[in-house]
Amino acid sequence: DAGVIQSPRHEVTEMGQEVTLRCKPISGHDYLFWYRQTMMRGLELLIYFNNNVPIDDSGMPEDRFSAKMPNASFSTLKIQPSEPRDSAVYFCAIQEGTGGTDTQYFGPGTRLTVL
Amino acid sequence: GQNIDQPTEMTATEGAIVQINCTYQTSGFNGLFWYQQHAGEAPTFLSYNVLDGLEEKGRFSSFLSRSKGYSYLLLKELQMKDSASYLCAVRDRAGNMLTFGGGTRLMVKP
Numbered sequence: 001d002a003g004v005i006q007s008p009r010h011e012v013t014e015m016g017q018e019v020t021l022r023c024k025p026i027s028g029h030d031y032l033f034w035y036r037q038t039m040m041r042g043l044e045l046l047i048y049f050n051n052n053v054p055i056d057d058s059g060m061p062e063d064r065f066s067a068k069m070p071n072a073s074f075s076t077l078k079i080q081p082s083e084p085r086d087s088a089v090y091f092c093a094i095q096e097g098t099g100g101t102d103t104q105y106f107g108p109g110t111r112l113t114v115l
Numbered sequence: 116g117q118n119i120d121q122p123t124e125m126t127a128t129e130g131a132i133v134q135i136n137c138t139y140q141t142s143g144f145n146g147l148f149w150y151q152q153h154a155g156e157a158p159t160f161l162s163y164n165v166l167d168g169l170e171e172k173g174r175f176s177s178f179l180s181r182s183k184g185y186s187y188l189l190l191k192e193l194q195m196k197d198s199a200s201y202l203c204a205v206r207d208r209a210g211n212m213l214t215f216g217g218g219t220r221l222m223v224k225p
Contacts, residue, residue: 031211043158043202043215056212091157095211103148104213106157 003027004107006092012113018080021110023092024073031095033104034067034077038088049075082114117141117205119216126222127193135188135201135219143208149177149188150202152218158202162188190221198223 005024013019025032033048047057049069057067064083069075079086089111093104118140127133139147146165150158164170164179164186176189188201200218207214 042217045212045214048211050211103160103163105160108157 003029003105004092004094006090006107006110008110009108010111010113012115013082014115015083016081017114018078019082019086019112019114021077021079021090021092021112023075023077023107025075025092025094026073027094029072029094029096031104032069032075033093033095034075035091035093035106036088037091037109043091046077079112082112084114087112087114117207117214119203119205119214121201121203121216121219123217124220124222126224127190129193129195129223129225131193132189132191133193133221135190135203135221137186137188137203137216139184139186139203139205139216141184141205141207141214144181144205145208146206147177147179147186148204148206148213149175149186150204150215152200152202154199161201193223195223195225197221 003026007022031050034046035043037043046059047067048055052069065079067077089109091109092107095104096102120138148163149161151161152158162177164177167179169178174191179186200220202218203216204213
């Protein structure tokens with residue numbers, strides 16, 4: 001989880017409530033990614049940003065999901081209203097560039113449970 | 116799009132060698148990555164291949180054949196701490212997006 005802080009680490013909420021997940025990159029990066037991981041579907045890309053601009057949100061499952069990146073040090077993923085099927089671990093990852101061995105470094109994740 | 120296949124589970128013995136295979140079909144390719152993920156933790160980067168051949172990093176090696184759409188991760192001198200899921204991921208031609216396989220859960224037994 002080098003270079004990325006996520007909060008909260010665990011979130012339990014009830015169906016219909018709004019959920020906001022936070023990501024704070026603490027090291028240099030050009031790209032920021034939001035992933036969701038479940039046993040059934042594995043690790044899925046939801047959306048990614050380049051220099052704070054959303055580039056590809058084709059993985060966002062529904063209009064209930066939205067993501068913002070107001071500056072290079074902060075991003076949010078919001079689910080409104082939440083549903084039980086949104087229960088998953090949500091990871092934020094950063095990448096410095098697009099050349100050679102530039103790879104993605106993941107934050108520790110937020111485990112979301114929607115009852 | 117990308118389609119990536121890995122075995123779901125493997126079991127091996129401490130001290131042995133294990134090979135985890137990954138096959139892929141892609142519309143664009145700009146490198147293949149292996150990540151390790153311990154239960155309850157985030158994926159961590161292990162290796163990267165973009166050209167055909169073997170890349171070695173200590174006990175871990177990764178091989179790529181682009182013509183066959185095939186890669187493997189080789190773990191030598193297995194240790195109990197190597198029990199984890201191993202994720203194969205292919206990067207798209209633009210160099211930004213990774214598509215992950217479902218992961219291979221490796222159990223190392225004494």
